[in-house]
Amino acid sequence: MLYGRGTERAAVDRLLAAAGGGRAGALVLRGEPGIGKSALLDAAAEAAAGWRVLRAAGVESEARLPHAVLSQLLAPALGELDGLPGPQRAALERTLGLADGPAGDRLLVGLAVLTLLGDLAERQPVLALVDDLQWADPESAAVLRLAARRLGAERVALLLATREDDGPDPAGLPDLRIGPLAEPDAAALLHHLAPELPDPARVLAAAAGNPLALRELPHGADTGALPPAGRLRLAYHGQVSRLPGRTQRWLLLAALEETGALEVLLRAAAESGLDAADLAPAEEQGLLKVDLTAGRVAFRHPLLRSAVADRAPLVDRLAAHRALAAAHGPAEPLRRAWHRALAATGRDADAAGELAAAAGAAAARGGHTGASAAYERAARLSPDPDLARRWTVEAVEAALEAGEVDRAERLALAADRPDADPVTRAHLLFARGVAEFWRGEHGPAHRRLTEAAALVADPHPGPAARVLVQAVHVAWYDGLPAVRDTLTALTALPLPADDPLEPVVRYLAAALGPLAGEQGPDADPAGAGGTGAGRVGAGRAGVGGPTLPEAERAARAAGAAVPVDLALACGAGLVPGHDAEVLDLARRLVREGREAGAFGTLPTLLFFLAEAELFDGRPGLAADHAAEALGLARDTGQPLWTGQLHGFLAYLSAVRGDGDPCREQAAAAFARGGAGAPWARWALGVLDLGAGRAEDAFGQLAALTGGPHAHHVSAVRAVPDLVEAAVRLRREERTAGPLAGFERWAARADRPWARALVHRCHALLAPDELAEDRYLAALAEHAEQPRPWEQARTELLYGEWLRRGRRKAEARAPLRSAEQAFRRLGAGPWAERARLELDATGGPAAAGPDRTVAGLTPQESQIVRLAAQGLSNREIAAQLFLSARTVGHHLYKAYPKLGVGSRTELAGVLPALS
Numbered sequence: 054m055l056y057g058r059g060t061e062r063a064a065v066d067r068l069l070a071a072a073g074g075g076r077a078g079a080l081v082l083r084g085e086p087g088i089g090k091s092a093l094l095d096a097a098a099e100a101a102a103g104w105r106v107l108r109a110a111g112v113e114s115e116a117r118l119p120h121a122v123l124s125q126l127l128a129p130a131l132g133e134l135d136g137l138p139g140p141q142r143a144a145l146e147r148t149l150g151l152a153d154g155p156a157g158d159r160l161l162v163g164l165a166v167l168t169l170l171g172d173l174a175e176r177q178p179v180l181a182l183v184d185d186l187q188w189a190d191p192e193s194a195a196v197l198r199l200a201a202r203r204l205g206a207e208r209v210a211l212l213l214a215t216r217e218d219d220g221p222d223p224a225g226l227p228d229l230r231i232g233p234l235a236e237p238d239a240a241a242l243l244h245h246l247a248p249e250l251p252d253p254a255r256v257l258a259a260a261a262g263n264p265l266a267l268r269e270l271p272h273g274a275d276t277g278a279l280p281p282a283g284r285l286r287l288a289y290h291g292q293v294s295r296l297p298g299r300t301q302r303w304l305l306l307a308a309l310e311e312t313g314a315l316e317v318l319l320r321a322a323a324e325s326g327l328d329a330a331d332l333a334p335a336e337e338q339g340l341l342k343v344d345l346t347a348g349r350v351a352f353r354h355p356l357l358r359s360a361v362a363d364r365a366p367l368v369d370r371l372a373a374h375r376a377l378a379a380a381h382g383p384a385e386p387l388r389r390a391w392h393r394a395l396a397a398t399g400r401d402a403d404a405a406g407e408l409a410a411a412a413g414a415a416a417a418r419g420g421h422t423g424a425s426a427a428y429e430r431a432a433r434l435s436p437d438p439d440l441a442r443r444w445t446v447e448a449v450e451a452a453l454e455a456g457e458v459d460r461a462e463r464l465a466l467a468a469d470r471p472d473a474d475p476v477t478r479a480h481l482l483f484a485r486g487v488a489e490f491w492r493g494e495h496g497p498a499h500r501r502l503t504e505a506a507a508l509v510a511d512p513h514p515g516p517a518a519r520v521l522v523q524a525v526h527v528a529w530y531d532g533l534p535a536v537r538d539t540l541t542a543l544t545a546l547p548l549p550a551d552d553p554l555e556p557v558v559r560y561l562a563a564a565l566g567p568l569a570g571e572q573g574p575d576a577d578p579a580g581a582g583g584t585g586a587g588r589v590g591a592g593r594a595g596v597g598g599p600t601l602p603e604a605e606r607a608a609r610a611a612g613a614a615v616p617v618d619l620a621l622a623c624g625a626g627l628v629p630g631h632d633a634e635v636l637d638l639a640r641r642l643v644r645e646g647r648e649a650g651a652f653g654t655l656p657t658l659l660f661f662l663a664e665a666e667l668f669d670g671r672p673g674l675a676a677d678h679a680a681e682a683l684g685l686a687r688d689t690g691q692p693l694w695t696g697q698l699h700g701f702l703a704y705l706s707a708v709r710g711d712g713d714p715c716r717e718q719a720a721a722a723f724a725r726g727g728a729g730a731p732w733a734r735w736a737l738g739v740l741d742l743g744a745g746r747a748e749d750a751f752g753q754l755a756a757l758t759g760g761p762h763a764h765h766v767s768a769v770r771a772v773p774d775l776v777e778a779a780v781r782l783r784r785e786e787r788t789a790g791p792l793a794g795f796e797r798w799a800a801r802a803d804r805p806w807a808r809a810l811v812h813r814c815h816a817l818l819a820p821d822e823l824a825e826d827r828y829l830a831a832l833a834e835h836a837e838q839p840r841p842w843e844q845a846r847t848e849l850l851y852g853e854w855l856r857r858g859r860r861k862a863e864a865r866a867p868l869r870s871a872e873q874a875f876r877r878l879g880a881g882p883w884a885e886r887a888r889l890e891l892d893a894t895g896g897p898a899a900a901g902p903d904r905t906v907a908g909l910t911p912q913e914s915q916i917v918r919l920a921a922q923g924l925s926n927r928e929i930a931a932q933l934f935l936s937a938r939t940v941g942h943h944l945y946k947a948y949p950k951l952g953v954g955s956r957t958e959l960a961g962v963l964p965a966l967s
Contacts, residue, residue, distance in 0.1 A: 119420020563598020
């Protein structure tokens with residue numbers, strides 16, 4: 054029976070009611086030890102009559118064992134994995150140790166859990182309960198958090214209980230703080246537990262509303278002014294101290310054996326000279342319970358387990374770990390190895406070797422956090438300095454794989470010594486550089502990565518090239534001199550012709566080298582990419598490099614790891630304006646990334662795809678890809694890309710004239726460091742320009758095009774906007790430098806759309822007698838390679854110029870065309886500006902926009918497009934990392950917005966969606 058807790062029970066009831074009705078949800082219960090979180094989980098399980106209840110709990114000593122909580126939670130449902138799609142089933146089986154093979158991507162494992170819960174919920178609602186999440190292994194916590202965020206229309210409720218002092222934090226999920234019981238409820242509970250207590254006021258004051266303290270303190274001594282948790286520990290110490298010595302040793306075995314497996318504990322007890330009868334006094338006092346059916350031993354409360362372990366003398370703990378190591382068989386190598394390592398009193402080669410081997414097996418199953426901890430312990434145990442260094446490197450790399458960059462940096466910093474061999478130092482420097490990059494410390498990160506590559510460049514040019522490719526990415530945010538220096542080092546590497554990165558390196562040098570050679574807006578064009586000093590990697594770069602399709606074909610033929618090895622080249626293609634090639638490659642890489650489960654790379658690829666779709670005139674598709682990429686970047690912990698994507702989404706909002714969303718997204722981009730700042734600044738400039746705030750627009754755009762990020766894709770392409778704002782303010786002279794650089798860039802791009810923008814800029818700056826020729830030249834180039842947004846911008850400016858010249862009849866055609874294009878693109882302020890100009894000419898307004906797809910969310914738009922292409926709900930779910938039921942729910946919501954009644958009618962709206 055629960056005393057009080059009306060608010061908490063109501064929140065749990067709402068969660069269950071929503072899930073029972075097909076609206077899945079999650080709730081995190083937070084509070085101090087003993088405050089009643091477990092009791093609320095029990096009450097939820099009782100309330101879920103007729104539901105499928107899955108339950109697990111974290112154990113403090115089990116937090117280093119990968120996927121332990123996930124294995125416990127899903128154990129009753131393992132017989133139903135056959136219904137999962139093949140890649141998901143394989144990933145989950147390998148993760149749980151049910152099949153051999155490399156670990157599945159964390160996102161793929163999360164999707165498998167989501168699909169499994171959805172499948173179970175098709176038969177009956179599912180309640181998943183996880184207690185003591187603060188002690189869950191990080192891998193399980195990450196998978197559960199990911200699945201919870203993507204729950205949608207399933208009949209699934211996920212209820213998690215955690216403390217706030219340590220362990221994985223389920224950030225981003227709704228939470229409820231569990232406070233102390235109100236005094237009347239606390240008094241009622243105490244009376245129920247100890248009706249004959251002579252001085253209940255003393256216990257009520259000491260317990261401070263903590264239900265567990267109310268249960269335990271009546272049996273303990275006065276513990277003074279300690280907080281409830283401290284009083285509880287002392288109370289438990291007193292209870293354990295009164296037990297026979299052999300019983301205390303039995304309890305210690307149970308406290309240190311995280312699985313609670315009775316079979317293992319009985320073997321360990323036998324190793325220690327104990328038998329089952331020695332456990333009886335603890336059972337009689339209710340300190341633990343033995344479940345013969347489940348084969349498990351469970352303590353009355355986790356605090357009791359901790360108290361038993363804390364109070365035991367060192368000699369007893371060492372003996373218990375030795376007995377538990379002997380009790381574990383070959384089926385649990387990591388647990389056996391950890392107990393053996395914890396029993397070691399000094400350097401122990403055998404224990405270190407066994408733990409390192411178990412760590413390698415854990416890493417192969419995707420348990421990189423646990424593997425890192427095991428490698429670190431093995432290194433400390435090893436008497437061999439060479440092995441210790443090697444295992445430290447393994448610990449560092451496993452931490453990087455787990456996304457624990459701060460921990461990787463700490464380990465690397467402690468192990469980085471000048472006397473280490475070059476390969477070891479290169480690994481450690483690489484880890485430190487990655488950590489600095491994630492924190493936004495681009496200069497130090499770049500120096501660290503280039504130093505790492507230099508250490509191994511001669512004996513290992515292939516690995517050095519991979520480090521330098523990463524350094525190019527870092528250098529992009531550090532400035533053009535760093536890009537130039539990195540490209541020089543990269544192109545100087547003696548890569549063999551059959552190395553998969555060799556064509557990628559040549560393309561990067563060809564794409565980025567000319568820009569990296571420029572020293573400023575007034576740089577000599579010869580130095581920018583011809584035969585001058587700015588050329589990078591002579592003989593292998595510059596204009597003589599391969600095209601992007603040629604580099605892709607050569608890299609694939611040489612066995613490149615796709616999509617990872619081609620990702621940076623794909624993004625680099627936007628720098629010289631190879632947008633069509635990037636669009637083609639990005640679509641292909643995104644598809645292959647989904648099929649291969651390379652979800653860590655997908656935010657990067659989806660961002661490049663979104664940029665290319667935007668530049669090619671499909672802002673709707675761009676928004677869909679960017680929204681998906683942002684969700685994936687959050688799920689996979691990639692702050693660099695969350696910043697970029699917030700900035701990009703701010704720009705899309707700016708084009709639509711959505712001021713508040715634009716500013717919110719831009720603020721989020723700025724808050725996450727410099728990576729998203731260029732897109733965010735361009736967004737704010739376009740927002741102001743569209744609203745007629747030329748002064749504010751000029752300030753944003755001048756800071757962007759003349760600042761440290763002036764070489765970025767967004768900054769280069771913002772120059773025409775800068776020119777427009779400057780002309781409106783009569784500050785034409787302020788555009789000379791940026792426009793000169795833009796002209797050089799457009800000449801290198803050699804694309805009609807780029808030449809059109811140059812003509813438009815000069816039309817704005819030209820005297821009236823020359824402007825029209827420039828406008829007509831721009832429109833001719835647009836006609837050769839249409840880009841709706843830029844073409845409409847040129848038509849609007851030309852129409853305005855004609856109208857100001859009192860050529861109203863001639864102005865109507867470009868203005869009408871511009872208004873129609875802006876409305877199709879959803880660019881409301883720009884369409885309104887064109888309409889007002891059209892009104893001023895006396896011409897009729899353009900026809901209203903096609904509202905066929907109005908009101909679709911980005912996710913609904915994606916789902917509808919895939920469904921219109923003939924994909925089933927399950928196939929769409931696998932692509933977008935949702936459940937099939939959630940896909941169906943979104944389709945059902947989209948139909949009335951589209952004016953269709955069935956799936957077969959979706960093909961008719963596909964052109965509008967695209």
